[in-house]
Amino acid sequence: MTTEPMTVTPTPAYRQRSPLWFAWQRFSGNKAAITAGVILAILILMAIFAPLITPAPPEAQLFLTEALAFPSAEHWFGVDSLGRDFYTRIVYGARVSLTIGFTAALFSVVIGIPLGALAGYFGGKTDWFIMRIIELFSVVPPLLAAMLLGALTRGGYFTIVLIAALFGWVQVCLLVRAQIKAFREKEFVRAAQALGASPWYIIRRHLIPNSISPIIVGFVLAIPLAMMLEASLSFLGIGVPPPTPTWGQMINEGIDFMFFYWHLALFPTAALAITVLATTLFGDGLRDALDPTLKGR
Amino acid sequence: MPLVEIENLRVSFSQYGGQVDAVRGVSFVVNEGESLGIVGESGSGKSVSCSALMRLLPATARVSATTIKLDGVDVLKANKEDLVRLRGRSAAMIFQDPMTAFDPVFTIGHQICETIQAHRTLSKRDALAEAEHLLLRVEIKNARDVLNYYPHQLSGGMLQRAMIAMALSCRPKVLIADEPTTALDVTIQAQILQLIKKVQAEFGMALIMITHDLGVIAETVDRVLVMYNGEVMEQGSVAQIFDAPQHAYTKTLLASLKASFDPSGDATEGAAPALELRGLAKTYRVSRRAGLRTSQSDFHAVRPLDIVLPRNRIVGLVGESGSGKTTTGMMAMRLTEPSSGQILVDGADISTMGPAELKAFRRRMQIVFQDSYSALDPMMTLSQIIAEPLHIHGIGTTREQTEKALDWLERVGLPRNFGSRYSHELSGGQRQRVAIARALILGPTVLVADEPTSALDVTVKAQIIGLLKELQAEMGLSMLFISHDLSTVKSLTDSVVVMYRGRIVEEAPTEAIFANPQHPYTRALLDAIPVDNPRDRRERSFLSAEQLAAATPRFTTIQTGATPADTPQLVTIAPHHRVEALVTA
Amino acid sequence: QTTIVAPGQSTTGTYMDYMKTVYARATFAEVLQVPIATFDKDFKLTPMAAESWSQSEDGLTWTFKLRPGLVWSDGEPLTAEDYVFALTRAATSGYDFAWYWDFAGGIKNWKEVTEGTADVSTLGLKAVDDLTIEVTTNAPKPYLPSVTSLWYPVPKHVVDELGDDWALNVDTVVTSGPFDLESWEKSNNSVVLTKSDTYTGPWQAQIDRLEIDPTLGAPEVGLPAFLAGDADYSFLNTGQVPVAEQRYPDGIRKNAVFATSYISFDMDSEPFNNVDVRKAFYYAVDRAELTSTVLKDIAIPAGSILPPGYPGYNEEVAAEAVFDPEQAAEHMAAAGFPGGDGFPEIEIWYREEGGYNGAIIPAMAQYLQAEFKEVLGVTMNIRVLPGQDWMQGLLNKENNIFIAPYEYDYLDPSNFYGIFYNGGRHSHHVDAYDKLVAEADSNPVWEERLDLYAQAEQVLIDNASIVPLVHPITIAVISDELGGDAATPNELGFTPLDRLAHYFFTHLTKQ
Amino acid sequence: MLTYILRRLVSVAVTFIVVSLIIFFMMHAIPGGPFDGNDMPVSQAVRDKMMAQLGLDQPLYVQYFRYMWGVLHFDFGVPYQSPGETVTQLLSRAWVPSLVLGGLGVLIGAPLGILLGMAAALNRNTWIDYFASTLATLGLTIPVFVTSMLLILVFAVWLNWLPASGWGKPERWILPIIAYAAIPLATYARYTRSAMLDTLNRPFVTVLRAKGLTERRIIFQHVLRNSAIPLVTVFLPMFIGTATGSIFVEAMFRVPGLGAYFVSSIENRDYPLEMALMLMITFMYCIAYLISDVVYALINPRIRVGGGQ
Ligand SMILES: Nc1ncnc2c1ncn2[C@@H]1O[C@H](COP(=O)(O)OP(=O)(O)OP(=O)(O)O)[C@@H](O)[C@H]1O
Ligand SMILES: Nc1ncnc2c1ncn2[C@@H]1O[C@H](COP(=O)(O)OP(=O)(O)OP(=O)(O)O)[C@@H](O)[C@H]1O
Ligand SMILES: [Mg+2]
Numbered sequence A: 001m002t003t004e005p006m007t008v009t010p011t012p013a014y015r016q017r018s019p020l021w022f023a024w025q026r027f028s029g030n031k032a033a034i035t036a037g038v039i040l041a042i043l044i045l046m047a048i049f050a051p052l053i054t055p056a057p058p059e060a061q062l063f064l065t066e067a068l069a070f071p072s073a074e075h076w077f078g079v080d081s082l083g084r085d086f087y088t089r090i091v092y093g094a095r096v097s098l099t100i101g102f103t104a105a106l107f108s109v110v111i112g113i114p115l116g117a118l119a120g121y122f123g124g125k126t127d128w129f130i131m132r133i134i135e136l137f138s139v140v141p142p143l144l145a146a147m148l149l150g151a152l153t154r155g156g157y158f159t160i161v162l163i164a165a166l167f168g169w170v171q172v173c174l175l176v177r178a179q180i181k182a183f184r185e186k187e188f189v190r191a192a193q194a195l196g197a198s199p200w201y202i203i204r205r206h207l208i209p210n211s212i213s214p215i216i217v218g219f220v221l222a223i224p225l226a227m228m229l230e231a232s233l234s235f236l237g238i239g240v241p242p243p244t245p246t247w248g249q250m251i252n253e254g255i256d257f258m259f260f261y262w263h264l265a266l267f268p269t270a271a272l273a274i275t276v277l278a279t280t281l282f283g284d285g286l287r288d289a290l291d292p293t294l295k296g297r
Numbered sequence B: 001m002p003l004v005e006i007e008n009l010r011v012s013f014s015q016y017g018g019q020v021d022a023v024r025g026v027s028f029v030v031n032e033g034e035s036l037g038i039v040g041e042s043g044s045g046k047s048v049s050c051s052a053l054m055r056l057l058p059a060t061a062r063v064s065a066t067t068i069k070l071d072g073v074d075v076l077k078a079n080k081e082d083l084v085r086l087r088g089r090s091a092a093m094i095f096q097d098p099m100t101a102f103d104p105v106f107t108i109g110h111q112i113c114e115t116i117q118a119h120r121t122l123s124k125r126d127a128l129a130e131a132e133h134l135l136l137r138v139e140i141k142n143a144r145d146v147l148n149y150y151p152h153q154l155s156g157g158m159l160q161r162a163m164i165a166m167a168l169s170c171r172p173k174v175l176i177a178d179e180p181t182t183a184l185d186v187t188i189q190a191q192i193l194q195l196i197k198k199v200q201a202e203f204g205m206a207l208i209m210i211t212h213d214l215g216v217i218a219e220t221v222d223r224v225l226v227m228y229n230g231e232v233m234e235q236g237s238v239a240q241i242f243d244a245p246q247h248a249y250t251k252t253l254l255a256s257l258k259a260s261f262d263p264s265g266d267a268t269e270g271a272a273p274a275l276e277l278r279g280l281a282k283t284y285r286v287s288r289r290a291g292l293r294t295s296q297s298d299f300h301a302v303r304p305l306d307i308v309l310p311r312n313r314i315v316g317l318v319g320e321s322g323s324g325k326t327t328t329g330m331m332a333m334r335l336t337e338p339s340s341g342q343i344l345v346d347g348a349d350i351s352t353m354g355p356a357e358l359k360a361f362r363r364r365m366q367i368v369f370q371d372s373y374s375a376l377d378p379m380m381t382l383s384q385i386i387a388e389p390l391h392i393h394g395i396g397t398t399r400e401q402t403e404k405a406l407d408w409l410e411r412v413g414l415p416r417n418f419g420s421r422y423s424h425e426l427s428g429g430q431r432q433r434v435a436i437a438r439a440l441i442l443g444p445t446v447l448v449a450d451e452p453t454s455a456l457d458v459t460v461k462a463q464i465i466g467l468l469k470e471l472q473a474e475m476g477l478s479m480l481f482i483s484h485d486l487s488t489v490k491s492l493t494d495s496v497v498v499m500y501r502g503r504i505v506e507e508a509p510t511e512a513i514f515a516n517p518q519h520p521y522t523r524a525l526l527d528a529i530p531v532d533n534p535r536d537r538r539e540r541s542f543l544s545a546e547q548l549a550a551a552t553p554r555f556t557t558i559q560t561g562a563t564p565a566d567t568p569q570l571v572t573i574a575p576h577h578r579v580e581a582l583v584t585a
Numbered sequence C: 001q002t003t004i005v006a007p008g009q010s011t012t013g014t015y016m017d018y019m020k021t022v023y024a025r026a027t028f029a030e031v032l033q034v035p036i037a038t039f040d041k042d043f044k045l046t047p048m049a050a051e052s053w054s055q056s057e058d059g060l061t062w063t064f065k066l067r068p069g070l071v072w073s074d075g076e077p078l079t080a081e082d083y084v085f086a087l088t089r090a091a092t093s094g095y096d097f098a099w100y101w102d103f104a105g106g107i108k109n110w111k112e113v114t115e116g117t118a119d120v121s122t123l124g125l126k127a128v129d130d131l132t133i134e135v136t137t138n139a140p141k142p143y144l145p146s147v148t149s150l151w152y153p154v155p156k157h158v159v160d161e162l163g164d165d166w167a168l169n170v171d172t173v174v175t176s177g178p179f180d181l182e183s184w185e186k187s188n189n190s191v192v193l194t195k196s197d198t199y200t201g202p203w204q205a206q207i208d209r210l211e212i213d214p215t216l217g218a219p220e221v222g223l224p225a226f227l228a229g230d231a232d233y234s235f236l237n238t239g240q241v242p243v244a245e246q247r248y249p250d251g252i253r254k255n256a257v258f259a260t261s262y263i264s265f266d267m268d269s270e271p272f273n274n275v276d277v278r279k280a281f282y283y284a285v286d287r288a289e290l291t292s293t294v295l296k297d298i299a300i301p302a303g304s305i306l307p308p309g310y311p312g313y314n315e316e317v318a319a320e321a322v323f324d325p326e327q328a329a330e331h332m333a334a335a336g337f338p339g340g341d342g343f344p345e346i347e348i349w350y351r352e353e354g355g356y357n358g359a360i361i362p363a364m365a366q367y368l369q370a371e372f373k374e375v376l377g378v379t380m381n382i383r384v385l386p387g388q389d390w391m392q393g394l395l396n397k398e399n400n401i402f403i404a405p406y407e408y409d410y411l412d413p414s415n416f417y418g419i420f421y422n423g424g425r426h427s428h429h430v431d432a433y434d435k436l437v438a439e440a441d442s443n444p445v446w447e448e449r450l451d452l453y454a455q456a457e458q459v460l461i462d463n464a465s466i467v468p469l470v471h472p473i474t475i476a477v478i479s480d481e482l483g484g485d486a487a488t489p490n491e492l493g494f495t496p497l498d499r500l501a502h503y504f505f506t507h508l509t510k511q
Numbered sequence D: 001m002l003t004y005i006l007r008r009l010v011s012v013a014v015t016f017i018v019v020s021l022i023i024f025f026m027m028h029a030i031p032g033g034p035f036d037g038n039d040m041p042v043s044q045a046v047r048d049k050m051m052a053q054l055g056l057d058q059p060l061y062v063q064y065f066r067y068m069w070g071v072l073h074f075d076f077g078v079p080y081q082s083p084g085e086t087v088t089q090l091l092s093r094a095w096v097p098s099l100v101l102g103g104l105g106v107l108i109g110a111p112l113g114i115l116l117g118m119a120a121a122l123n124r125n126t127w128i129d130y131f132a133s134t135l136a137t138l139g140l141t142i143p144v145f146v147t148s149m150l151l152i153l154v155f156a157v158w159l160n161w162l163p164a165s166g167w168g169k170p171e172r173w174i175l176p177i178i179a180y181a182a183i184p185l186a187t188y189a190r191y192t193r194s195a196m197l198d199t200l201n202r203p204f205v206t207v208l209r210a211k212g213l214t215e216r217r218i219i220f221q222h223v224l225r226n227s228a229i230p231l232v233t234v235f236l237p238m239f240i241g242t243a244t245g246s247i248f249v250e251a252m253f254r255v256p257g258l259g260a261y262f263v264s265s266i267e268n269r270d271y272p273l274e275m276a277l278m279l280m281i282t283f284m285y286c287i288a289y290l291i292s293d294v295v296y297a298l299i300n301p302r303i304r305v306g307g308g309q
């Protein structure tokens, strides 16, 4: 009985780490998410620096004689029916599709989260009122609204961005509302109330972080939904007016050519799919990273 | 062949920023029918060892052992089917945190039934009957209703008992009970312990009892294992450990049992009490299902009651599990809206205040929740959690807040490097201390502490209570101390309120109540305090509700000055001593 | 039993009655009834219900003699009264094709009657006896017989009983033509027709059943269905041509639609009120390149408003429409916009539609956009509008430049020239033009008329009122089981298919 | 309960009125009427005559009240595009194929999506997870009309296994149902994965394991039910989404359903039909909303119907 067991081995010099540091550690361990992030970054950069990396302006019909040519060393993705380099069109198409997708997603966060949080937290009249607004936006399917608004305002790029934004938030809003409704009865929310935290504080610091995973999924889903809306509108002939290249428009045109000139349908669809896949994997990684309770490394 | 065989068990958790060695080379053996007690400091690896035995640790845990066998099966090598067979049948576990252990979306009845049906071929009806029977055996009186309750509708103690019922329903070969009675009042605790012993005798069940309550150890087990900092310090029979502790830690443990505290300083006379509850009551609407029809009825969780918490005093609130203590505490904090009554803080009525006005009061009044696990935001690190009150009230810069939070982490006996851990990475006692630190960091003047020490071993408990006392002296803290731990209540509080089924049945200064309990329930409670000496095991008698009603004290009008009535009422029988009694002419 | 499954055009249709509504009629309502006369695949007018016709001395009155023995499918005889009734009802009850009988038919008092200022009894139509119809026109209308290709009878005896609703229900529809109605699915306007056994006129059906499904009308739906054996022929879009050619080398059929796509301007406001600007646009279009690349296989260049092969088509006039960038540039400069400097950004509107126009116009618009930028330095945006909005825009001059398509309604030059006649669809007012057209319309001597029309067209060209662009060609693929005269090309190498529904469906056979 | 039903009815009524107002006036604000837009314009006189026949010569508010008065009596008017029947008849006829295909699409797609999401969550960051993600993404990004076209090309044209399009025999349903199922499948796969991951980390799952329940029971009963909240939430918009999906699927597969009317009623200015379609969607929404509320309460005992704090 010589050793004194009560002495704790002195703790090594301790560095206080912020939760973000841990999140980053978790995120950087996720190869798929990192790859997705890199692809997304590349896509965004491509959209921004489109003029620098494409051989021709997107509208120039420089290759009319080669119209519909298949992919070749010269035209990586071939030439479209109007004699335009298809690779160029795809790169420029990223601009519109990404803007539409991300605007919608952004709006879903900017409108959806606060409204959903308000409705879920306060309930009662606030909830009733917000639910009626949500109802208005979800009762009228975005596509029909787009057709109506399009007929009214004569369509155009901004109408579509607007519609994607106006209708994209509903899902996130409902999700946040449901999640917050479920969480507001939890003890740790009560604990924060007991500390005198204001509702906004609780929503911001506790409820939203705890709802992060449906929020991210909703956010990530808003992107393909908006892009899809654009494509659907193009199908109905009321999308972004040509010659502005958009993936949706190209897919829609590509369908006509799908039987033979497969490249006209393949590349825009692939571009859309890759973008969304990257966003999804990135979102998944983000979600996992932001959730410290997740078991496993 | 021993039922449980563990040799050189090591468990470490990998984390970003380091590795936590929770268990380092633990070995023990449990034979059939044997009961082993594990005591030890909070965070010493008791729960983790047992979870390892059932392979229930999260994926971050790395487990290694020379042998770790349960019922002859090597747990580490077992496949899925083996595990399903082992769990529940060979070993069942009563978890330390009953309040988060139930699936919130299924009724208690469903969850017990499904356990029964998983191991025995019984019809749904029979399983329900069995479940009801089990609930009755763990002293849940309205068992039939409770079967249809959802977990959130039960009190902490009731959940714990449901958990015990569920574990027993498996009829395991070895029952691992991780702090099974922390949320129970002593009368029920004693009954539960007896029940466990009875079942043990009936089925030849072995028992591993993890507890920090040496009284429980003394009463239930044959052999004791003392753990400290992930290692086994010593092992031996109960008598051996109690009479001739070998290890320094064991000695401190036993010594701290005898600790007592100085009485509180003088109450500030004349000034308004720190907290006063007037006619506070809470009624829940519960639905009862009969076939397809559901009927609504009122459940009086708390009947109108008055409690006065004078400045700089500690009032103990004790009572049967499910008697409404938590509800009272939550109402006092305006966290549960009372059905009626007033709450006065420093003379100001806060029961009708809006959130803005209330905020000022919130700073002065704090609560420690009974269920510390769910009271901690799972998405926040400990330093964030503890600093949160400062953050809310905008005290200091972020840096200072963190610094202060880390200081408080140390004050409640946790190392500073816990600051960046998350609540699910803690042991039960560690979580509880975090909750206490958060409640104290603002320096409140009123504190409602709901079982703040239930998961703490005696040494840490002593430390925490020392801390509370210190604060009381320092800044005039007044505290409503809800607890089942009568020895702590006795040594800590100035006066005691006893609750029974939503009512106050007795209220008196601490010495008076321990020396001269008037109400039969109070008496039963004091009788049931477990001994802390293994040789003093004694049989106790329990009183049913009817017996209690029959034994209600009777006083005359002359004795009390109250008007006679057919129903019991609170009467004052001595200065500051009130008791529920029937008043006769 | 032979059944042919054919694509239809519009998926919505209201009345199974051509004389009640044309634009919203049910699928091929016209082949259920027998017109006065109709065209064969060489665009020769063939008498159908009429046996013969004659024009009065003053040229104002036409007499049609009906073929005896024609009956309705319910056994009632088909009489002159049924034809007269068809038009008197159209004049009084709001007929969406009412303009035709004024503008093309020039029937006396038609306009007054439709506007309610004259009584229906003053209308220039008379059933002299059961087999004789007399039509009086405002001015001599030498081409009136071809106008009657859109004149179908309405069963007066049924309408008297059921009102217009007779044409809403399979059970109450009675027919006078080569086909009977078996079923009508209103949600997509598909119909099943059967060979009529009461029809005694010329051109009897050679197949037993005809299923017409408008949902097959879009090539992207039609071709897969055709390839899977669900349809007997399908129209094609550009992208599909190679596959179809590969698989059915003998099944490709082309048709020069008698239609023209042109640019039309609002000539009353900036910048198109300047003739130089319009001329610049006229010369800036490289029609040859357009039709050999972008619109390969689906259009031919258009130099005039009339398509080649159409009566009155004038090659010399058409040859004036050349691609001449220099001249275009000069005109721009003359208008004060050298190299396009200072020219406002414009937006061209086109109508959203399916069919051959749907295949041509969007691509053409983008081609023009690029070309105008290059040749004229003009920035032109593109907007596609639903039919309603586009027409509103055109009529109310909400925009200043449009791509407009027009397909003939009856085979006479007056049809095309009429659309620019004062009060036609363009609110185009050029006095010299109107005078020439009016004169030509009523001149009974064909050669003189041709000359007058050519002069009129020259006015259009000098004024640069329009920029003719292309004439669409439709391509279809037919299965090798189809045969008959209708499936073989005409002298010009074209197969009009269902553009000439009466001819087509009655001259089609299937193995 | 009664007050709850009453409150719900009031909400439904409010939504109905607001939607009808917005749609009605928006429809009429769009230039042009049902008789404009043909190759040759009708003369004003003829137009006036035809407008008067449909009662479109009345002031707007009169038209609105007239229409809504009819609606109150379940009379939704006569569609301009199909004057032989009432809107109600038209809808009840066209509704069947859409409901059958769309409904089956969701009913098949959603459970499959849930399974896929579960597989992904249980095998997080393995190839199964990535495969599921990719599949879900493809379902979400390839527009329905492309999917439909591909299905036709592969199964009808190349393989010749199934008919290309049309309506009638159940074998014609298979391809459109697959096309319909893509979106619910993808959406549910995404949400399920995330919700499952959240739930799997809750302490009670450990307890369930400790009780010796089979993994299957734990996942399918407990974890799934606890994860159901977001799933119920997204069901609503998706349900409505199928309505617009029908525009494409039905066009590609030549199904005589509602889809085409969504487009044609707007394009043809078919006011009564358009209104009825919108009100129908509203009605469906309200029902779906009600159902999801009840389901909410069933799966989450803390949110009780009628209770509400
Ligand atoms: N998931 C985890 N990640 C990291 N560390 C953990 C985790 N779970 C437990 N620990 C640590 O392991 C140690 C042992 O924990 P354990 O729960 O076994 O303690 P205990 O002896 O049961 O204590 P108590 O009496 O307080 O419940 C503690 O220091 C705890 O912080
Ligand atoms: N939301 C609720 N709905 C219905 N009954 C409830 C609800 N919450 C608590 N109760 C009931 O109220 C009674 C009092 O509960 P409370 O939590 O106050 O007990 P307690 O005295 O703290 O018990 P313990 O010592 O076991 O924690 C219990 O019988 C419980 O079942
Ligand atoms: Mg523990």
Ligand SMILES: [Mg+2]
Binding pocket: B155, B156, B157, B325, B326, B327, B370
């Ligand atoms: Mg309690």
